[in-house]
Amino acid sequence: MPSSFRGLILLALLAFMLAACSAPEAPRFNAANMTGVEYGKDLRMQDADGKERTLADFRGKVVMIFFGFTQCPDVCPTALSRAVAVRGMLGEDAKKMQMVFITVDPERDTPEVLRAYMLAFDPDFVALHAPLARTAEIAKSFNVFYQKVPTGDSYTMDHTATSFVFDPTGRLRLAVPHNMPPELIAADIKTLLATTR
């Protein structure tokens, strides 16, 4: 290795260390840090009351988004129950957290079903739906996978079970695994509320 190149590496390392020391400590999270990744930029869907919603509607709140379908017996109700638990743990800050459920099965998840489904968990939860083609675009913009899988005379849906968390300024910050306990998510949301300027 030429010595000038080695010198360059040393210099870069030194610069990096200096930058790391002078920068304010970056917040640490339990969930995967997605800061800088731009998912869901053009999120625009109807809620169960037919009102058009975008992420901008929820400025000032931490927004947690989960893609699912209501005929799902397992991971979807579990994710929504977990969000109920998270809000319970946030206490006063619960009003600064918005849970958003996006259906990947708009053919069966009519606004009526979605409204009743959200009410069964938390009346403050918002469910969003769009026609099939638009749903596919939105999912793609979150790197979310889903597909119909026939079973019997019916079908079920494979889908990404990750929840996405946006900070109060509307920036994507976290990807939460389906099995992360509510305590850890509540701690992350408190960190986001405390550190987002």
Add this chain to the structure above:
Amino acid sequence: MHRFVTATVLSLAMSLPAWAQVSIDDPWVRATVPQQRATGAFMQIRSAVDARLVEARSPAAAVVEIHEMKMENDVMKMRAVPALDLPAGQTVELKPGGYHVMLIDLKAQVKEGDVVPLTLVVEGKDGKREEIALDAPARPLNQPMQHQHGKPHKMH
């Protein structure tokens, strides 16, 4: 609440008739909202001898399947399985995050507190089948994954 259902399977493969027991513990069904056409049933099954759960039926749904839920690269996949092994003496849990009995094309909304009749068909190694009837109460839709049997999570 604990319901205990015991069934007997007569094994003809042995020289002496052996009495096998299949017990079902803590069965429950997740309640639904109006127009929701599917839900899951959960329980613990224990068979004294090697056996398989090969079929489930219910008057509450047109189609009943045994499903396995799996996570692959953060993607949730649900698939019907032809049978669920019940190894001798082991408790096999049908619970959120694993197996469930899938009730498809529900005939009516399942409300919290409703009792959903289920029939399980268990097949012994000798191919003999036994039917076990049980009643699964409906728990609220927002029943968390860790219900009264679960341990609380610890903060790290």
